[in-house]
Amino acid sequence: MGRRFGGYLLEYLLVICTLGIGWLIWAFMIFGGGQTPAKQLLHMRVISIQQAHTAGWWRMFFREFIAKTLIFFVSVFLIPYFWLLWDRNRQELWDKMATTLVVSDPADRLRPAPA
Secondary structure, eight states, rough: OOHHHHHHHHHHHHHHTTTTHHHHHHHHHHGGOOOOOOHHHHTTEETTTTTEEEEOHHHHIIIIIIIHHHHHHHOSSSSGGGGGTOOOTOHHHHHHHHHHEEETTTTTTTTTOOO
């Protein structure tokens, strides 16, 4: 949970430091590997629960932009952002919407093979 929280803070810091544009370009380049810029720096990866492998580009796009935006607009309180504290699978609500799970991948074993 501590790494996830650190990831949130790092993500926002990267967005601010790159004026959003740099983060967007970086994110679009690495979404196919199941990562965001902060997750890449922290050696974390998003996996698809249904397919039991790294989340693809479209699933990451859905998770990061569509699911998080929907949850932001429908949540009055910050409860959705702390959902992983009591969820037995340590999933946030956007992870549940995208059927994904965030895992630690320090050895880069879950990196998808190049096409």
